[in-house]
Amino acid sequence: MTERVPLHPDEALSIVQALPVATPREETVLLTEALDRALPRSVPAPMDSPPFDKAAMDGFAVRADDESERFRIVETIAAGDTPGGAAVPGGAGSTGPVGSTGATGGLQAGECARIMTGARVPVGTGKVVRVEFTEVNEGWMRLTQPEPLGNVIRRGENARAGSDLLTPRVLGPADIAVLAAMGIPSVSVAARPMVGIVATGSELRLPGESLSDGQIYNSNSFSLCAQARRAGALTTDYGIVRDDRAVMTQTIARALAESDVLLLSGGVSMGDYDYVPEVLAECGVTVRFHKLRIKPGKPTLFGTTDRGFVFGLPGNPASTYVLFELFVAPLIQRLMGLTHQPIVHRGELAVELSRRIADRVEYLPARIADGVVEPCAYRGSNHINGVADANCLIRMELDQTHIAQGSVVHVRQI
Numbered sequence: 001m002t003e004r005v006p007l008h009p010d011e012a013l014s015i016v017q018a019l020p021v022a023t024p025r026e027e028t029v030l031l032t033e034a035l036d037r038a039l040p041r042s043v044p045a046p047m048d049s050p051p052f053d054k055a056a057m058d059g060f061a062v063r064a065d066d067e068s069e070r071f072r073i074v075e076t077i078a079a080g081d082t083p084g085g086a087a088v089p090g091g092a093g094s095t096g097p098v099g100s101t102g103a104t105g106g107l108q109a110g111e112c113a114r115i116m117t118g119a120r121v122p123v124g125t126g127k128v129v130r131v132e133f134t135e136v137n138e139g140w141m142r143l144t145q146p147e148p149l150g151n152v153i154r155r156g157e158n159a160r161a162g163s164d165l166l167t168p169r170v171l172g173p174a175d176i177a178v179l180a181a182m183g184i185p186s187v188s189v190a191a192r193p194m195v196g197i198v199a200t201g202s203e204l205r206l207p208g209e210s211l212s213d214g215q216i217y218n219s220n221s222f223s224l225c226a227q228a229r230r231a232g233a234l235t236t237d238y239g240i241v242r243d244d245r246a247v248m249t250q251t252i253a254r255a256l257a258e259s260d261v262l263l264l265s266g267g268v269s270m271g272d273y274d275y276v277p278e279v280l281a282e283c284g285v286t287v288r289f290h291k292l293r294i295k296p297g298k299p300t301l302f303g304t305t306d307r308g309f310v311f312g313l314p315g316n317p318a319s320t321y322v323l324f325e326l327f328v329a330p331l332i333q334r335l336m337g338l339t340h341q342p343i344v345h346r347g348e349l350a351v352e353l354s355r356r357i358a359d360r361v362e363y364l365p366a367r368i369a370d371g372v373v374e375p376c377a378y379r380g381s382n383h384i385n386g387v388a389d390a391n392c393l394i395r396m397e398l399d400q401t402h403i404a405q406g407s408v409v410h411v412r413q414i
């Protein structure tokens with residue numbers, strides 16, 4: 001299917017997201033390498049966590065129903081000890097002064113065990129009275145105030161063996177801790193998709209080179225590369241190609257063959273030298289849509305090959321940036337087996353927004369802080385500086401000419 005009338009961006013996103021993608025290839029990485037990697041399948045818990053009932057406080061383990069005034073201290077249990085005196089391998093060893101809960105088959109009424117945070121509680125423990133609420137005298141413990149909490153973390157309370165330990169997600173530091181806490185040393189993550197980047201434009205030079213009259217620096221290759229990496233992809237930068245059909249065809253054909261997603265910037269518009277659409281057709285790309293009812297980014301093109309996906313993004317740096325966030329990042333996530341959920345915040349608009357022409361969905365860079373949304377100083381799609389100051393995008397809908405000051409708006413985090 002090829003859409004050639006300007007599409008609503010929501011419809012365009014549905015087209016991108018409805019295309020089938022292969023189940024991601026997976027690779028096993030050590031936990032130390034797992035940060036920010038995509039977990040495409042749930043990981044089952046291999047054991048109960050914690051694996052035993054353990055003390056959440058330093059204090060004294062007592063029976064639940066014990067109304068005694070004083071408790072005889074029958075043993076001391078350190079983290080790593082087994083109640084009853086048999087130290088676990090590598091444990092500190094029990095130093096119980098008299099008797100032991102192990103020997104008596106658990107705590108009896110009137111008995112308590114001095115216990116450290118993290119230690120396994122004796123059989124029969126109902127609660128751990130925190131040490132601050134007690135007084136100790138010659139092998140006996142007395143409560144100085146009632147303990148309102150249980151202070152015992154029960155076996156399997158954090159996770160039950162066989163349950164979903166982690167569902168699909170991008171792995172953060174706490175997720176990595178969850179895996180480590182289960183004794184899992186490595187994790188199977190989605191292979192990173194390969195994103196190729198080509199900047200088209202005869203006016204472009206690389207930072208570090210000198211500019212002749214009429215030339216500008218290529219910034220899009222750098223933003224796209226950084227955005228693609230942040231989204232979880234590997235990148236190949238194919239550099240700058242000048243607006244010459246033959247040169248463009250050569251580079252684009254090679255990049256298409258090597259990329260899961262190819263990103264082109266520039267050359268998709270109505271100019272005499274905007275060769276990208278013809279070159280893509282020549283390279284066997286099926287165009288799925290070209291032109292959107294969106295600002296910035298109207299000339300955006302999206303197509304597919306047998307091997308992958310290609311976006312022709314307009315060259316204006318703010319367009320390129322915004323379009324990546326709206327369309328490319330979700331696709332990269334999907335290629336890694338994840339569902340993209342944009343992060344949306346609600347806030348009060350600090351100023352009135354108005355526009356005369358409302359024939360496109362418009363995205364405006366803004367900053368949200370403390371529930372207040374302040375549009376950035378932004379002069380349009382050529383003005384990447386305005387985007388750099390932003391942490392979110394305001395969206396104005398088709399036919400929406402005003403948003404009143406103080407209105408509650410939903411903004412998309414970028």
Ligand code: AMP
Binds near residue numbers: 200216221314
């Ligand atoms: P185009 O989409 O090729 O018509 O380009 C639109 C505008 O974006 C022009 O002002 C270009 O000079 C500028 N532009 C194109 N490519 C880049 C790039 N890679 N980096 C920065 N600006 C660019």
Ligand code: MG
Binds near residue numbers: 200201266267
């Ligand atoms: Mg151009």
